[in-house]
Amino acid sequence: MTDVTPKLAWKGVTKRFDGRAVLDGLDLSVAPGKSLVIIGGSGQGKSVTIKTAMGLMRPEAGKIELDGKNVVGLSENARRKLFSRIGVLFQGAALFDSLTIWENVAFRLLNADGVGRSEAKARAVEALDQVRLAPSVADRFPSELSGGMQKRAGLARAIVAQPEILFFDEPTTGLDPITAAAINQLISDQVRRLGSTAVSITHDLASAQTIGDEIAMLHDGKIIWRGPAADLHTTDNPYVRQFVEGRAEGPIAHAV
Structure with a gap:
């Protein structure tokens, strides 16, 4: 069986600010037509992840591939063509x-x-x-x-x-629960209607499970867990458990 080339992939991507690696050799990929949601605490690099994919930030190391082709360091004209997708x-x-x-x-x-x-x-x-x-x-x-x-x-x-690829940046921030649920369903419906590949970042776990086929957790610049959206509340990964349960104590608190 032939492996499917990811629609979008981060390979060994590193991005630093003031000497701190916000993305630290990030490896992540999304298959064509799938919806991936990235969760994680504030300051863990979620927004930077999608900004590098959109060409708004250039990583210091690694590749970002669209349909198997590296898009890091594109010319202005090529970047405009990328934006059209x-x-x-x-x-x-x-x-x-x-x-x-x-x-x-x-x-x-x-x-x-x-x-x-x-x-x-x-x-x-x-x-x-x-x-x-x-x-x-x-x-x-x-x-x-x-x-x-x-x-x-x-x-x-x-x-x-x-578009071929859709990015959603905290799509339900500032909305009441009923409106947020309606937006989540609209996003899910439109991604499926278009057949687009989608990457979302959110703190809203209900949103993550509605929008995502899969969920990945980003911590200290790396993906520390990834699985089907349905597994978010059953995984025994201690980082995910702490995040989902909203506990102050745990490996995330100790790592800060």
Whole structure:
């Protein structure tokens, strides 16, 4: 049986800040069409992991491969092409206040892909419908929407170009439990509809289990556990057990 080439892989990736290795020889991969969620405490390198994959940070060592090809150190033109294959839902949605919702959703279509405004708006409205926002929302501004609606608009922007890879950065931060559950389900539905590969980072364990096929725990710059989402609450890994149970005492506390 032939091994499937990972859609995305970090191989021996090291990234330092002020001499401290935030990523310390990180090895991690995601198969095509699968959803991986990275969990871990604050400051353990979750955001840095996805920023290196997006080309926003360059590691000091190691490779980051997309479809088996190293993307570290790409030229500006090649990096732009890489971005065209990626969709991102940022923490807090990160909408532009001065743009209407449809202009936010269609931002890449308008500014990078050269799509005309009429077609771009139609595609934006279609994407809004996919996240259960009415067409009437399209001409409103972010300040007129609730936090949950802004998050849905951010999700619409992430999926509008039907990307191969989706990144989700703390997708439920600041949302109440009911709204968070709705966003989690929308994310899960859209990843499956598009057949995209997804990488998410979150502190929300309910979110992790809804979004992820697999969950990996990052600690001290390395993956210390990985398994099916269903195993999160049954593994005997002491780091995972402490994190899931929210205990102050344990190997994580001792390592700080």
